[in-house]
Amino acid sequence: MTDRSFKVALLGAGTVGSQVARILTEDAEELASRIGSRPELIGIAVRDTTAARDTTVDAALYTTDAEALIDAADVVIELTGGIEPARTRILRALSGGAAVVTGNKALLAKHGTELQRAADAAGVQLSYEAAVAGAIPILRPLRDSLAGDRITRVLGIMNGTTNFILDAMDSTGAQFDDALAEAQRLGYAEADPTADVEGHDAAAKAAIVASLAFHSEFTIDDVHCEGIREISADDVAAAQADGYVIKLLAVCELDGEGVNIRVHPTLIPRKHPLASVRDAYNAVFVESRDAGELMFYGPGAGGAPTASAVMGDFVTLSRRKVLGGPAIPDQSHRNLEATSLSRVVSRYTVGLHVKDKLGVLARIAQVFADHGISIQTMHQTKHPEHEAGEPETTIRIVTHRTTDERLEGTLAEISALPTVDRVTSIIRVEN
């Protein structure tokens, strides 16, 4: 079997692509025996063929002609990122009969349905385990291992960069910018880290996870998304003092007849298993009717770990291609709708910057009561005197469970009080 070969085109040789090129080169014999046929790397598409590259890979393989490579390939591995030209190139590969592996979550979260339909129509395989939580096998378990169960909720830390930043702020007191620069140096952050920091990267992953977990079609536009840029050292210290840690969580949960999908900073108790997820590690909790609670943990970003997920997909779909037979088309569609955040019930911590005057606490507590929100705890921190001599203070309130809609109305009224300077933070609390 292994004397036959099949042609592989690699698009991209950056953080992940360079590691995939290395594995395809160094492990060629081992891969041939696992697949039952020899993968022949026919070329690597990049933007700049003169850039310094990994010397273990044949320099003659680099090209800027991605289309020629795609047209000649049996399997295409797309690791360039972004929407275009990646979308057009993947569609070209699929319609030409090539199986495709990609880690492009931004593309899948926007055009996943179109790509999957193109793969089904061509009778070829499209795999993207690397797109969510890097090396962690999570999409295959959702799609295959749990195919006979009913998933009720998925809760996860799905972005390595923001976990790295929040962990550094929590454990070493690092400043946000320094922690972000280190995450970029280590290859965790996207080329433009806005997608990480603003939560868009985690939101893309949440859309992909929710689509597989709930057998429906969701895009990133269905995900409510808040990032971590507003999280201050004060928020981190206050969370610590109360026995919490702040994490950027992605939550996908059944909500009546629909699914609520959201990404936001969340306070979780330090004894919660997700609180111990450090550095750029990711973890995904899956709750289902029959299996109960499952936790998937591991490196969620970085070149080699992500390449591991790419190679897992590559070996699986190459083996299937070598064995022959039809590709397995996308499964049942329940077509659940995405629900609005406004009715989601949770606890909140709210930070308020106020004038330190007689009755200010009582007035704020009254507004919460008027809106039917019960306060669990209220802390006041004394600030140095204001320039104009007027004393100021920060109040932190932890509420009992309420809806986003109700909290919004409450804070609109509180913000309008003459004694309230501003709302400094609103963070959800999970138990």
Ligand SMILES: NC(=O)C1=CN([C@@H]2O[C@H](COP(=O)(O)OP(=O)(O)OC[C@H]3O[C@@H](n4cnc5c(N)ncnc54)[C@H](OP(=O)(O)O)[C@@H]3O)[C@@H](O)[C@H]2O)C=CC1
């Ligand atoms: N980094 C990570 O930890 C993870 C990344 N991913 C995903 O994997 C994919 C790749 O990420 P990463 O390796 O970090 O990205 P990089 O930015 O490090 O690398 C991108 C590569 O693609 C090439 N490229 C970009 N545009 C084109 C184009 N139009 N034509 C040909 N080549 C092009 C670049 O060429 P050149 O070298 O010439 O500039 C470069 O080699 C993305 O979809 C990302 O979201 C998924 C999980 C984790």
Ligand SMILES: N[C@@H](CC=O)C(=O)O
């Ligand atoms: N930028 C992403 C990379 C993996 O998907 C992250 O930080 O998790």
Ligand code: NA
């Ligand atoms: Na994964």
